[in-house]
Amino acid sequence: MANDGREIEIKLHVADLNALRTQLRRLGAKATPRRFERNILYDTPASELRETGRLLRIRIETPVSGRRTLARAGKARSSSGKHAQSRGILTYKAPISPALDAGLASRYKAREEIEIEFRPADNLETILAAVGLRPGFRYEKFRTSYHLRRFPDLHLDLDETPLGDYLELEGSPAAIDRAALLLGFSPQEYITASYWDLHVADSRGRNVAPGDLVFKNRKK
Numbered sequence: 001m002a003n004d005g006r007e008i009e010i011k012l013h014v015a016d017l018n019a020l021r022t023q024l025r026r027l028g029a030k031a032t033p034r035r036f037e038r039n040i041l042y043d044t045p046a047s048e049l050r051e052t053g054r055l056l057r058i059r060i061e062t063p064v065s066g067r068r069t070l071a072r073a074g075k076a077r078s079s080s081g082k083h084a085q086s087r088g089i090l091t092y093k094a095p096i097s098p099a100l101d102a103g104l105a106s107r108y109k110a111r112e113e114i115e116i117e118f119r120p121a122d123n124l125e126t127i128l129a130a131v132g133l134r135p136g137f138r139y140e141k142f143r144t145s146y147h148l149r150r151f152p153d154l155h156l157d158l159d160e161t162p163l164g165d166y167l168e169l170e171g172s173p174a175a176i177d178r179a180a181l182l183l184g185f186s187p188q189e190y191i192t193a194s195y196w197d198l199h200v201a202d203s204r205g206r207n208v209a210p211g212d213l214v215f216k217n218r219k220k
Contacts, residue, residue, distance in 0.1 A: 006096055007113035009155075009170035011191040012180065017165050020158070023183055029146040029156065036064045037141050041196070042133040055093040056133065060120050062086045064142065088118040108173055109192035139195055139213035151175045162215050163198055166191070 014020050024031075042056045043049045049056055063085050094112045118124055125135070139161070146156040154171035156179065167183070169176045177187065193201075195213060203210035 005112050005114065006110055007093065007170060008108050008110045008173060008176070009168055010108055010176055010180070011193070012167045012169070012183075012185050012189055013191065014158070014165040014167055017160075020165075020167065020183065024146055024156075027148060027150075027182060029148050032145040032147075033063050034065065034142060034144045035061045037061055037143055039139050039141075040135050041137045042128050043136050044132060045134060047136075053095045055091070056128075057089075057091045057093075058124060058128075059089040059091065060086055061089070061143075086120045088120045088122070088124065089115055090118060090124065091115045107187055107190045107192070108176065137196055137212065139199070140215055141195075148179065151179055154179055161195065162213055163195070163202055 038060045040058045041050075042058065092112075092114045096110055096112045141162075142160040144158045146158065148154060148156065151171065154169060154175040157168040157170070159166045159168060169179055171179075180187070180190070191198075199213045200210045
């Protein structure tokens with residue numbers, strides 16, 4: 001997230017995960033430990049946040065090791081609220097004002113973002129329910145974050161999701177463009193849709209209702 005509260009990012013669909021990891025190593029990227037994410041979006045009964053382009057999310061992150069498997073996802077899911085190394089993140093996102101958006105090309109996704117950490121053992125869900133918010137869309141993914149010395153303020157997050165693999169680049173438009181080019185991607189491949197949007201489009205293509213985006217509901 002930028003210092004002024006803006007989140008400027010894109011997604012890139014990764015067709016060959018091994019090839020991307022090889023290219024990241026060639027560029028000298030340093031990886032953080034892989035983790036499993038359990039995400040829940042909260043909204044009013046009338047979906048007022050979604051209707052106005054806002055988002056309130058609880059995320060529980062749990063460190064994992066080894067390759068992605070449904071069994072490993074299930075183990076991480078069951079322990080995510082109890083694991084001593086897990087951490088919780090409450091995130092609020094909203095469209096940014098036209099003044100802040102000035103000069104940004106439409107190919108980037110720019111939003112206001114506020115985040116706070118909490119302990120997974122805290123009863124945050126009960127507090128949200130008490131003020132009339134309800135859990136809605138749930139989605140899971142494995143995430144590995146990378147750091148490139150030549151782009152110190154750029155965040156690179158590799159997400160392994162039930163929909164496929166995606167690389168998120170967050171930072172300044174110039175850093176995003178330069179890093180994407182080095183990794184073999186063009187601006188025409190930039191994705192600004194959320195995982196919810198991608199999930200809805202995928203569900204429509206398969207003629208199924210868009211339920212939660214979790215590994216147990218997908219064939220691998």
